[in-house]
Amino acid sequence: MSTWINLSLLRKLVQISAFIFFVYGGLITGYYLEDKISGALPALSCAYDFQGSDLCTLIPIQHQMDHRLGEVIAKGGNLMMGIMPTLITLGTFLIFFVVLNKAFCGWICPVGTFQEVMQLIGQKLGLQRHESLPKKWVFRLRPVKWFMLLVLVFGLPLLTGIGMLNHDMGDPFCRICPSRILTTLATGETSQLTVDTANTTTLVFSVLGDFLFGLIIALALTVRQPFCRICPMLALHAVFRKLGFLRLIKNATPRCDRCGLCAKACPMDIHEIHTDMQSRNVTFEDCTLCGRCVEFCPDKDVLQLKYTFIPVFSSSPQYFKQRKKSQTQWERKNLISWFKQFRSKTEAKVQ
Amino acid sequence: MQRQRLRSFIAICLLPLSAVAASTDGSEKKPIEQPAHDHRGAKQITLENGEGATITLWKPDLSTQTLNLEHGGITIPKTGLDNYHAVVAEKDWGNHKEAVIRYEYMFGRPSKQSPSKLTAVEKTDFEIVPDPIPREHYRYHSLQTWGFLVRLHGKPLSNLELILQTTHGSQQTVISDQYGRVEFQIPDDFPNLVAGERDKRSAQFTISSRYREGDIAYQTQLNADYRINPTHWQSTQLGLWVVGIGILAGGYLGRTKKIKEKRT
Numbered sequence: 358m359s360t361w362i363n364l365s366l367l368r369k370l371v372q373i374s375a376f377i378f379f380v381y382g383g384l385i386t387g388y389y390l391e392d393k394i395s396g397a398l399p400a401l402s403c404a405y406d407f408q409g410s411d412l413c414t415l416i417p418i419q420h421q422m423d424h425r426l427g428e429v430i431a432k433g434g435n436l437m438m439g440i441m442p443t444l445i446t447l448g449t450f451l452i453f454f455v456v457l458n459k460a461f462c463g464w465i466c467p468v469g470t471f472q473e474v475m476q477l478i479g480q481k482l483g484l485q486r487h488e489s490l491p492k493k494w495v496f497r498l499r500p501v502k503w504f505m506l507l508v509l510v511f512g513l514p515l516l517t518g519i520g521m522l523n524h525d526m527g528d529p530f531c532r533i534c535p536s537r538i539l540t541t542l543a544t545g546e547t548s549q550l551t552v553d554t555a556n557t558t559t560l561v562f563s564v565l566g567d568f569l570f571g572l573i574i575a576l577a578l579t580v581r582q583p584f585c586r587i588c589p590m591l592a593l594h595a596v597f598r599k600l601g602f603l604r605l606i607k608n609a610t611p612r613c614d615r616c617g618l619c620a621k622a623c624p625m626d627i628h629e630i631h632t633d634m635q636s637r638n639v640t641f642e643d644c645t646l647c648g649r650c651v652e653f654c655p656d657k658d659v660l661q662l663k664y665t666f667i668p669v670f671s672s673s674p675q676y677f678k679q680r681k682k683s684q685t686q687w688e689r690k691n692l693i694s695w696f697k698q699f700r701s702k703t704e705a706k707v708q
Numbered sequence: 709m710q711r712q713r714l715r716s717f718i719a720i721c722l723l724p725l726s727a728v729a730a731s732t733d734g735s736e737k738k739p740i741e742q743p744a745h746d747h748r749g750a751k752q753i754t755l756e757n758g759e760g761a762t763i764t765l766w767k768p769d770l771s772t773q774t775l776n777l778e779h780g781g782i783t784i785p786k787t788g789l790d791n792y793h794a795v796v797a798e799k800d801w802g803n804h805k806e807a808v809i810r811y812e813y814m815f816g817r818p819s820k821q822s823p824s825k826l827t828a829v830e831k832t833d834f835e836i837v838p839d840p841i842p843r844e845h846y847r848y849h850s851l852q853t854w855g856f857l858v859r860l861h862g863k864p865l866s867n868l869e870l871i872l873q874t875t876h877g878s879q880q881t882v883i884s885d886q887y888g889r890v891e892f893q894i895p896d897d898f899p900n901l902v903a904g905e906r907d908k909r910s911a912q913f914t915i916s917s918r919y920r921e922g923d924i925a926y927q928t929q930l931n932a933d934y935r936i937n938p939t940h941w942q943s944t945q946l947g948l949w950v951v952g953i954g955i956l957a958g959g960y961l962g963r964t965k966k967i968k969e970k971r972t
């Protein structure tokens with residue numbers, strides 16, 4: 358294996374292609390919602406991006422809570438009729454989700470890709486890259502994604518539909534979603550990066566959304582995947598993760614000496630990958646199936662990405678050696694090291 | 709005789725009922741708020757000077773239904789299908805044919821049809837077609853530029869004059885290009901706008917054109933609603949400032965972490 362050809366590189370190529378396809382692919386798939394691929398993609402491909410080729414599950418769910426289920430509850434209609442559209446959306450989501458499982462995050466999502474690009478820029482600028490968040494913070498942040506899913510995607514839109522909140526609370530997650538600003542900006546559209554003074558609700562949500570977007574840009578330079586940690590899509594994936602064909606499997610044989618290299622490599626700081634010696638399916642709720650832990654596990658076949666029962670990528674000492682070497686070389690190349698080299702060269706010349 | 713008829717016919721116009729209510733009560737500022745596309749039932753529109761017109765409803769699946777004019781109004785029945793529908797009113801005087809089209813969004817179960825099918829199909833001999841029609845759940849706004857196609861028997865007509873007129877009195881004239889396409893910037897002509905305040909008023913625009921083929925004179929109109937552009941109460945400049953503050957906060961948080969990390 359060449360030093361530079363590895364799973365991470367393959368993933369980057371897939372991510373860039375997916376970014377181009379989902380942000381600009383509407384030029385191929387079409388402009389109207391009916392032309393979109395699924396209408397319920399398990400990744401944050403934004404409906405506000407008119408050039409996009411699909412839209413994420415979270416927008417129809419919010420609309421259905423507001424306009425269907427909420428209205429049915431308010432008017433005392435047939436509850437089944439109110440739930441049906443959401444069941445259809447979740448069914449469509451599942452058809453796609455089972456194929457790739459949480460890899461929709463690690464390989465497809467435009468927001469995930471954007472954060473990795475920012476991380477790459479941060480690393481190349483020589484800004485110190487934090488290998489991991491402190492454990493305390495990782496555990497504190499984990500419930501936030503459930504709050505985002507239950508409150509912003511289901512709860513508030515439902516209360517809006519019932520008539521307890523004003524109409525502008527019908528799609529609260531979309532109002533703060535970084536994908537809305539990111540993907541529209543990527544197509545040259547600034548209409549989603551605004552402060553909306555229509556009323557207090559729109560003002561608060563637009564300021565929150567813009568602030569969060571700025572925060573993610575800066576944090577992603579130093580912290581890996583800052584938004585993913587609180588993303589409601591990650592929570593939705595977590596609910597159905599046992600159904601996906603692609604899984605992260607751990608063969609906790611004595612070969613695993615709990616070195617912790619896998620957890621250190623994990624962009625989501627899932628410490629349990631190295632401490633858990635019981636579970637076989639270690640596709641934890643925060644896992645994005647990026648496969649980095651498998652790449653950085655030095656023990657043969659201890660970690661594997663399996664598609665149903667077929668291993669598609671397994672840890673091995675040889676791969677680990679090469680991968681570690683290429684990673685060290687890659688990380689060494691940054692602006693500060695180039696600057697230091699340049700300075701020592703010029704100093705040597707002067708002497 | 710012919711002339712009189714023609715004159716009366718030029719005024720044929722399809723309007724949503726809300727627009728009629730707004731224009732008759734004389735109040736320009738904030739008419740009764742009509743959340744667009746909010747009901748799943750039938751819709752009513754008025755057809756001015758529509759006596760004797762053939763009225764056809766085109767559904768998203770391209771099936772058609774004949775509608776009747778009653779007391780100057782048309783009821784678009786509940787079709788059960790979500791998506792754009794087209795109401796086409798036609799008058800045929802033999803050597804003079806006129807048509808007016810309006811696209812209405814109706815709610816229902818997913819139609820699984822792209823609106824591009826509805827705009828692509830030939831609904832009348834001489835027609836002006838949105839290219840594209842605003843995506844589902846979106847609408848025309850002032851200051852936005854939108855494209856339209858002009859077609860005769862389904863074929864684009866180049867070098868033809870198209871006129872856009874709004875109920876607020878603005879007018880623009882554009883000549884179609886070699887593909888029969890024109891672009892109009894919808895005028896920002898709502899009176900009494902208050903900067904920074906959301907305004908949900910809507911008005912109508914009409915795009916019309918005439919064409920003569922042999923001894924037949926054609927005349928066509930496309931009617932649609934437009935709303936006030938949200939940029940009147942949404943500021944990108946402020947948005948950029950808030951993003952900047954977010955970046956500074958993120959930079960600070962990242963930096964604090966770095967210092968703490970170095971200490972440990």
Ligand code: SF4
Binds near residue numbers: 462466467589590591
């Ligand atoms: S968790 Fe990250 S990668 Fe997954 S959908 Fe959310 S933003 Fe995208």
Ligand code: SF4
Binds near residue numbers: 622624626644645647
């Ligand atoms: S557990 Fe492994 S596959 Fe999952 S996100 Fe972490 S490194 Fe990627």
